[in-house]
Amino acid sequence: MLMIGITGVTGKLGSYVADLVDKKGIASVHLARSPERAKVYASAEIRKMVYANTPEVVEALKGIDVLLMVSARENPERVKEHKSFLDAVKLAGIQHIVYTSFYGADEKATFTLSRDHAQTEAYIKELGFTYTFLRDNFYLDLFIDIALENGEIRGPAGSGLVSAVARKDTSRVAAEILLHAKKWENQTLNLTGPEDLSMEEIATLLSRATKQLITYVDESVEEAYESRKKWPAQTWEYDAWVSTYTAIKVGEQAGVSTDVEKVLGYPASSLLDILRDRKLIEEEHD
Secondary structure (H helix, E strand, C coil): CCCEEEECCCCHHHHHHHHHHHHCCCCEEEEECCHHHCCCCCCEEEEECCCCCCHHHHHHHCCCCEEEECCCCCCCCHHHHHHHHHHHHHHCCCCEEEEEEECCCCCCCCCHHHHHHHHHHHHHHHCCCEEEEEEECCEHHHHHHHHHHHCEEEECCCCCEECCECHHHHHHHHHHHHHCHHHHCCEEEEECCCCCEEHHHHHHHHHHHHCCCCEEEECCHHHHHHHHHHCCCCHHHHHHHHHHHHHHHCCCCCCCCCHHHHHHCCCCCCHHHHHHHCCCCCCCCC
């Protein structure tokens, strides 16, 4: 049995993967920046780790065969952190990296943070790792949260479409791949939801389902930067927030893939599935 390592276990994605692997009764190593915040499992050993190349990090990674590398928290130094960490992974002798990338990752992508993922993928290949790239699209959960919190979605997405994916589906796919790593070697998987939706359609679906009025405000790029000023942030953060919508407008986030179903054996979750899962709407009874 390959020894599984999971990073980001205190985050939403990684913690759910850790849960799923534990439920299968498989031993794993949980890597966390703040080990005291990580959930304790009988099946898992928790080790302290940061995204850097230090002797301590190399030591923490030893004995792992297949590693889920959840991309680091967004920051201007992220690519540097990733590369440094990957150097440590190489030194630790890990063979296979499962990396949470991004749908349409490209160094020239409209969505600014997508560029980090393209550079990270390239470096993983350059170092000669066996890889599985999980290119998840924007999370449906994100649009649902924004809409329900603010009563609206606003951004310069026009009538562009996005095949947004459920975060839990991404976690389920990651867990499945860690458990059957050999089967998914050197593959790039596009993780999307089951349908392409516009912001207008997301707002309408949410309004109908939750019985509260949700509207979509199609902003200009200038208006989008202006309306986000109420949240103090750095320039790169505003760029990322706004380009989420401009990437959708130009069509870079559209296109439905069946890769979630290929891995899990059942279809990807829809927006309404997520609402049902969160008990925000009633279960459907036949």
